[in-house]
Amino acid sequence: MAPVASSEFAPSSQLASTLDPSGIEPAATVSTFLYARLHHFSTVCNAMSAEHAASFVNEVRRMLTEAVQKLGGEVSQRRPDSILAVFNNKPDEKPNHAQRGLHAAILAVHDATQLAQVVxxxxxxxxxxxxxxxxxxxxxxxxxxxxxxxxxxxxxEAVEVARLLEVTAMDLGWSVATSAATRLASAGRAEGGRIGSVSLPDNSFIDIVEVTGLMPRKGSSTPPRVFEMLRESLRHNAQARKRTSGAAAPGHSHSPSLPAQQAAAASGMHFLIEGYRVLRKIGEGGMASIFLAQAAEGGAPQVLKVMRLEKAVEADGLQRFIQEYALLAQLDHPNVARIFRQDFSVSNAYIAMEYFPQGDLRARMKAGNIDTATALSYIKQTAAGLGAIHDVGIVHRDLKPDNLMLRQDGSLALADFGVAKQMSMKITDTGDGDIVGTPYYLSPEQALGQQVDARCDMYSLGVLAYELLTGRKPYHASSAQELLHMHVHAPVPMLPPQLAHLQHVMESMMAKDREQRYPSARLLLDDLAQLGV
Structure with a gap:
């Protein structure tokens, strides 16, 4: 089980020269830290006789230490199944400790793979x-x-990040996880595979990379088969980890196991997503945090809606969260937000969806200067999106400017289906007597807790249309209860004289009796077309 030998593996410096040997005052130093842990060590040890266990412990100690020493690192902490090592350079040397730290990790995995095969x-x-x-x-x-x-x-902090990355590697089924900055500092020696983002306890993010191999130095005399052997060890170790943990294959949704969630919690990990670089946090909702992210394969930025699984027990949160993806996955329409992926990652459920750089319609309305032609365009696009979701049996139930998003080209799309339900559901299904929806845009049947259908959204569209066309909301009240009463009993508001030709359209959208409303968005669009708008 001897490690791979090569002239490239000779250390270039010693950490000892960078520290005061008296050790009285600690020195803040830029270094590379390696934390490695052999999983299932105790299980194997307990299955051995005392004599064999002692030999096994010594072999693990050698395995964890030898690669570090070969690459000029020093052991800072050692336990029977783990090691923390420090790599540094002399002050007058060109820093290469990132290369050596990653190199040592790769060698340690190679040794561990051989040991695992023997056992x-x-x-x-x-x-x-x-x-x-x-x-x-x-x-x-x-x-x-x-x-x-x-x-x-x-x-x-750097030591704790190294420990966190070991937990990350374990949870994702990687052999070696490193920060993107560390791989960059290795000057191309470490091959990179999958990517991800992980947040630290202070809610800042670091990009992470899976290490999949070691690249030879320029002019290296080491045979190519050595580097292929190291790649194979990394692959074999990662595959064994996934088989052992029961992780799903890449691209398949899976619910993380309880041990994975516990490990994440124990590490202080707040957020971990594989396959995306998180750029920044852009919002926070009742159940989900919203992040702008870049997918590993590139392309336009995407929005990640991320919900911690611990919130799933609250008000059927996980079911409603996953439902948003299941509903939208049925649709491919220019006026409905595109959903790219729904998955689980350690202690989170997430949805990757289209990013709208122009923000929502609410912000556009606050900016003012929406002329009648633009307002009608927004109304028609919203109606088209509603028609698409109604065709597959979905009622949005929370139509409002905040849930209508604008693309760079000015087109509009329905988004945020977190409270959408199939038409057969009742509004009170979300809780005993709870009202779902925004009171300014709520339909009379929602206000009364009655069964809803597509005409519920048509009423909300009427409220939105009035606001777009006039610049003010149709109803104002001093309390939510009074506002709900107006939705049920107040007459449909009148449009100004210059828009009188649209009054019958408004009446057919905002009729208190839903039997008198447009039964479908398509009929509304037909009426607008006949009016030449």
Whole structure:
């Protein structure tokens, strides 16, 4: 089980020269930190006799230490199944500690894979989970000092990030997870695979990368088969991790296991999504946080709506969250927001959807200067989107300017189907007597807690249309209860004289008796077409 040998593996510096040997004052130093942990170590150890267990512990110790020492790192903390190592350079040397830290992680995985194969080949261990190594590598600032024993002690944010990346690697089924900045500092030595983003306890984000191989130095004499062997070890270790944890194959939705959620919580991890670079947080809703993100395959930015699974027990939150994807996945219409993906990642459920750089219609209305032609265009586009969702049996139930999004070209799309239901559902299904929807745009039947259908959205569109055409809401009240009463009993408001030709359209959208409303958005569009608008 000896590690791969190569002239490239010789250390270029020693950490000892960067620290005061007295160790009285810790020094803040930019270093690369490697945290590696062998999973299922205790299970295998407990299945062995005392003699074999002692030999196994020594072999694991060698495996975790040797790669670090070969690459000029020092062990800061060591436990039977894990190691924290520090890589640094002398002050007068060109920094290459990121290269060496990642290199050491790759070698450690190679050794761990060989050890796992030897253990798995023994009949008495055939029913045990496969040994796998997870590594986190991060370059950053930490406090380094020496204790009386001469051993280096490391503490600080960079150390904790390395530990967090090990948990991330474990949860995602990667062998080595590193921050994107650390891989960049390795000057091309580490091959990158999948990407993701993880938030830190302070809610800042770092981009992460899966390490899939080691690239040779320019002019290297190491045979190509060595590098392929290392890649294969990384692949084999990652596959074994996924088989052991029961993780779903890439591209398939899966619900994370309880241990994965517990590990994430124990690490202080707030947010982890594979396959996306999170650019920034752009909003917060009742159940979900909203982020702007870049998919690994590139293309236009996307919006991630992310809900922590711990919120799923609240008001059927997870069911409603997933339902948003299930409903919209049926549609492909220019006036309905596009949904790209719905999945689970560790302790979160998320939906990746279209990003609207121009924001929502509410912001556009606040800016003013919406002429009649533009207002009618928005009304017709909204009606077209409603027609599309009604055709597949969906009632939006919360139509308002905040849920109508604008693209760069000015086109409009329906979004936020978080409270949408199939037409057979009643509004009170979301809670005992709870009213769902925004009171300014709520239909009379919603206000009364009655069964809803497509005509509910037609009423809300009428309220929106009046506001777009006149610049003011049709009803104003001092309380939500009074406003709801007006939706049920107040007469349909009159449009100004210059828009009188549209009054019958308004009456057919906002009729208190839904039997007198447009039964479909298509009939509304036909009426507007006959009026030449």
């Amino acid at each position: 798995a080949a023994r009949p008495e261990f055939s029913g045990l989970p496969m040994l796998t190594l997870a590594c986190g590598v991060h370059l950053g600032v930490a406090e380094l000092s020496r204790r009386g024993s001469g051993k280096v002690h490391a503490a600080g």
